[in-house]
Amino acid sequence: MSATPMTAGGPQASGAQARTAKKRPGGGVKTFPLMAPSVGLLLIWMIVPLAMTLYFAFRRYNLLNPMIHGWAGINNFKYLIEDPALLHSLVVSVIIVVGVIAITIVLGSILAAVFNMPFFGQGVARVLMISPFFVMPTVSALVWKNLLLDPVDGLLAAIFRMVGLRPIAWFSVFPLGSIMVILCWEWLPYAFLILFTALQSMDEEQLEAARLDGATAVDIFINIQLPHMARAISVTIMIEMIFLLSVFAEIYVTTAGGPGYATTNLTFLIYQRALLAFNVGGASAAGVIAIILANIVSFFLTKNVGKRLEV
Amino acid sequence: MSYGIAKKGHPVAGTIAWLTALVMFFPIAWMLLASFKTEVQAVQTPPLVIFKPTLINYRDIFAEADYLHFAWNSVAISVGSTILTLIVGVPAAFAMAFYPTKSTRGILLWMLSTKMLPAVGVLVPIYLLCRDLGLLDSLTALIVINMLSNLPIAVWMLFTFFRDLPKDIIEASRIDGANLRQVLVHVLLPLVMPGIASTALLGIILCWNEAFWSLNLTAHNAAPLTAFIASFSAPQGLFWAKLSAASVLAIAPILIFGWISQKQLVSGLTFGAVK
Numbered sequence: 001m002s003a004t005p006m007t008a009g010g011p012q013a014s015g016a017q018a019r020t021a022k023k024r025p026g027g028g029v030k031t032f033p034l035m036a037p038s039v040g041l042l043l044i045w046m047i048v049p050l051a052m053t054l055y056f057a058f059r060r061y062n063l064l065n066p067m068i069h070g071w072a073g074i075n076n077f078k079y080l081i082e083d084p085a086l087l088h089s090l091v092v093s094v095i096i097v098v099g100v101i102a103i104t105i106v107l108g109s110i111l112a113a114v115f116n117m118p119f120f121g122q123g124v125a126r127v128l129m130i131s132p133f134f135v136m137p138t139v140s141a142l143v144w145k146n147l148l149l150d151p152v153d154g155l156l157a158a159i160f161r162m163v164g165l166r167p168i169a170w171f172s173v174f175p176l177g178s179i180m181v182i183l184c185w186e187w188l189p190y191a192f193l194i195l196f197t198a199l200q201s202m203d204e205e206q207l208e209a210a211r212l213d214g215a216t217a218v219d220i221f222i223n224i225q226l227p228h229m230a231r232a233i234s235v236t237i238m239i240e241m242i243f244l245l246s247v248f249a250e251i252y253v254t255t256a257g258g259p260g261y262a263t264t265n266l267t268f269l270i271y272q273r274a275l276l277a278f279n280v281g282g283a284s285a286a287g288v289i290a291i292i293l294a295n296i297v298s299f300f301l302t303k304n305v306g307k308r309l310e311v
Numbered sequence: 312m313s314y315g316i317a318k319k320g321h322p323v324a325g326t327i328a329w330l331t332a333l334v335m336f337f338p339i340a341w342m343l344l345a346s347f348k349t350e351v352q353a354v355q356t357p358p359l360v361i362f363k364p365t366l367i368n369y370r371d372i373f374a375e376a377d378y379l380h381f382a383w384n385s386v387a388i389s390v391g392s393t394i395l396t397l398i399v400g401v402p403a404a405f406a407m408a409f410y411p412t413k414s415t416r417g418i419l420l421w422m423l424s425t426k427m428l429p430a431v432g433v434l435v436p437i438y439l440l441c442r443d444l445g446l447l448d449s450l451t452a453l454i455v456i457n458m459l460s461n462l463p464i465a466v467w468m469l470f471t472f473f474r475d476l477p478k479d480i481i482e483a484s485r486i487d488g489a490n491l492r493q494v495l496v497h498v499l500l501p502l503v504m505p506g507i508a509s510t511a512l513l514g515i516i517l518c519w520n521e522a523f524w525s526l527n528l529t530a531h532n533a534a535p536l537t538a539f540i541a542s543f544s545a546p547q548g549l550f551w552a553k554l555s556a557a558s559v560l561a562i563a564p565i566l567i568f569g570w571i572s573q574k575q576l577v578s579g580l581t582f583g584a585v586k
Contacts, residue, residue, distance in 0.1 A: 031406035038403035038466060039418065045459040046425045052436030111331060119325025127570050128336040129328075134569035135339065136520040138540040139558040143342050145544070146551055153354035153551070155341065162357055189335065190580070197577040198585050217324075232585045239581065246429045249522035249537070253544045267431040274435045275527060284435050291432035298427030305582050306420045310474075 053291070056284035063278035076285035086286065088261050089269040095176060096265055097244045100183045101237055108191030108236070109229055113221045115192075116199045126196070133189035137249035144182045145171065145254045175255050175262045182250050187243075191236050198232035199225060231308075238301035245294060266290050339562075346555035353552040368556035378557060381539035385561075387450055388535050389518035392457035393511050399458075400465040401507065405495065407466075408473030409481060419470065422463040423582055430460070430523050441528055448530045456528075457518045464517070465510050468579040472506025473499075509575035512568050516576075519565050536561040 060072040080086050115126060132140065148155050149170040157167030170178045202225070210220050246267045251257060257264035257272065264272070270290065274283035345353045347364035372378045407415045437456070438447075446452040476499070484498045500507075522537040529538055540561060543554040569576070577585055 031410045031412070034402035034406035035418070037399045038422075038462060041399060041459060042422060042425050042462060046428065049433035049436040049440075050428070052439070053433055056435055111328070114324045114328050114331075117321040117324035119320040119322070119328060121325075121329070125328050125332040127573075128332040130569070130573060131336055131339055131566055134516065134520070134566045135562050136537050136540065136565070137522045138526075138537045139342075139562055140338070142540060142543055142554060143338050143558065146554065147341055147345060148338060153356075155358050158356045158358045185335070185338065193573060194577055194581060194585055197574070232581075235581050235585060242427055242429075246431055246523070248431070249526060249541070252522075252526060253541050267429070270431045270434060271527070274438065280435055280439070287432040287435060290429045294427055294429040294432070298424050301427065302420050302424050305423060306416070309416060309419065 050291070053284045053287045056280050057288045059281050059284075061280040063280060072281055076281045077288075080282060080285045080289070085261055085264065085269060086266075086289075089264050089266045092176065092261075092263060093245060093265040093267075096180060096183065096247060097241055099180050100187055100244055101240050103180075103184050104188045104191040104240065105233060105237060107188055109195050109226065109233065110221070111188075111192050112195035112199050112229070113217070113225050115196055116225075117217075130189040130193050132185050133187070133193070135186070137186065138253050140186055141182055141250045141253040144178070144185070149178060171255055172259060175259060179247075179250055179254060179263055182254070183244065183247065186250075187240055191240070194236045195229050195232055198229050202228050231304075234304055235301070238297060238304065241297050242294065242301070245290070245297070266293075339566075342555045343559055345552055346559045348552050350550065350552045353555070368552045369560075371553060372556050372560070378539070378560075381534055381536050382560070384450060384533055385519055385535040385537075388453045388457060388533075389515045391450070391454040392461065392518050393514035395454065395458040396461050396465045396514050397507060397511060400462055400469055400510075402495075404466045404469035404473055405499070408470050408476075409478065419467065422466055426460070426463040434527060437524075438527065447528060448532045448534075450533045452528055453524060453533060453535070456524050457521055460521075461514050461517055464579055464582070465514055467582045468510045468513065468575075469503075469506060471578055472503055472510075476502055509572050510579065512572045513576055513579045516565050516568055516572075 057076055058072055058074070060068050060070050060075075062068045111129070115122065115129070119125075135143075146154065149157075151157050151167045151169035151172075154167075156170075160167045168174075206224060207220060210224055215223070247265060248267050248271065251263050251265065251268050252271075255263045257268045266286065267290070270283050270286045273279045273286060277283075344360070346368055347366070348359060348362060349365055349367065352359050352362055407419065441447045441449075441452045480498060480502070481494055484494050489498070519535075520537065521535075522541075525535050525538045526541060529535070536557075540554070540558060543550060543557070
């Protein structure tokens with residue numbers, strides 16, 4: 001995948017280093033003023049809200065009731081952990097993340113291999129294929145909820161009636177499944193696009209040789225293409241994980257977390273606690289948990305990306 | 312033989328690929344179709360496929376000044392925050408690509424890790440800060456937040472572009488007596504314009520589709536299209552044709568941007584790990 005920069009990167013990078021070193025005594029280039037705005041802003045963006053979340057997580061603080069104040073100790077965390085809603089929301093989050101990733105990666109890698117073969121109108125088909133990724137989440141959620149899945153007027157309901165079946169109220173009967181369908185529709189194009197790009201960088205001759213040796217498309221996929229995509233797959237998994245952990249708009253627009261807590265993931269739970277129940281302390285405690293979870297993922301992602309980073 | 316296949320195309324693969332592509336695109340196509348129906352036709356059973364198209368929904372949407380208000384907010388937020396991102400990000404990416412130091416690698420990875428911070432983890436403090444600063448439902452807040460959350464991606468993408476440029480060109484111009492600012496503006500900028508353009512495109516796409524902060528920090532004044540569309544989440548069968556028309560207009564520009572920049576998006580969206 002990064003064959004070209006890998007070979008060219010080494011000498012180039014060290015050359016740049018040598019030049020910098022050579023220049024520095026001559027009062028050459030001061031990069032600090034160039035870096036400072038970015039680094040400074042991101043530092044503030046990272047530290048200030050984080051510190052505030054941590055602080056609030058140990059406070060008794062309700063926006064509606066100023067009489068509640070003072071330190072809460074670890075009570076916010078204690079209530080949170082005793083609250084069945086937290087565990088449930090974590091389970092919902094995990095189901096969404098694991099389910100959507102599994103589906104999009106499996107279908108995405110197969111489709112990448114299919115699209116990698118030449119066929120008529122490949123460019124147009126690819127454009128249609130990746131389109132859902134660029135649709136804003138509120139639009140995708142509403143198109144699915146209303147136009148397609150609505151139990152009375154939706155397209156699927158109409159088709160069901162035409163073939164003599166009773167329409168299903170998808171968002172009441174399979175709330176989590178319905179949301180996952182929307183998410184897969186949004187994220188399959190992403191997985192596909194990344195994996196397809198990874199496949200494109202592959203040496204055609206290797207595939208030719210395999211084909212001449214009588215390998216079938218399936219053999220080639222499993223033994224050559226899949227290993228080639230391994231790194232792209234791991235990066236896709238981690239980036240999808242980051243985004244899927246914080247799914248919000250799709251739930252907000254379709255089920256608002258319900259029925260009951262059926263589709264309340266951790267993100268939605270925090271939103272409910274903070275902006276609907278105005279419980280700042282409790283929401284912040286849940287926020288701390290979300291940050292810890294995301295950090296575990298981000299640790300691996302950063303490591304993975306860092307391994308390939310040539311400076 | 313296999314050469315022949317490569318020339319002629321692969322019928323089985325082609326069929327599967329086209330079927331999948333059409334299924335994936337169908338919801339968008341169906342929405343496009345619905346946007347040209349009347350409200351009654353949009354909820355009709357059996358579903359209408361052939362009908363006399365009407366532009367009434369589009370006319371209604373433009374007649375209500377509100378749509379333009381939300382569209383303008385989306386434009387202001389995406390363009391504003393993308394410009395700010397570039398102003399802050401370009402110099403940093405330039406410095407790291409051309410004058411790497413021992414800490415460059417660490418800084419890049421740290422920037423990546425700030426992107427991993429889940430928005431919801433800081434929802435409460437950001438909401439309270441905006442409330443105390445009077446920035447709830449203001450464009451300023453959304454521009455700044457979008458800028459900060461896209462800055463790491465932009466720096467990474469720009470860094471990748473800058474890094475792959477021939478470094479000697481800078482040496483040459485500096486020997487000719489150009490100072491750093493002149494090098495940046497007259498020598499490098501023209502060279503990296505394609506990179507900057509695709510970074511800007513990705514920034515605009517991400518801002519345009521951003522929903523979490525838009526839904527939580529705006530009510531009406533600063534609400535962009537993502538929030539406006541969410542307000543259609545009303546009872547069933549109401550205004551579906553109008554919703555479709557509004558949605559088509561909301562996603563059309565971004566869809567086209569996405570088609571244009573799909574190649575560069577990959578390196579941007581994977582932090583240069585895949586290209």
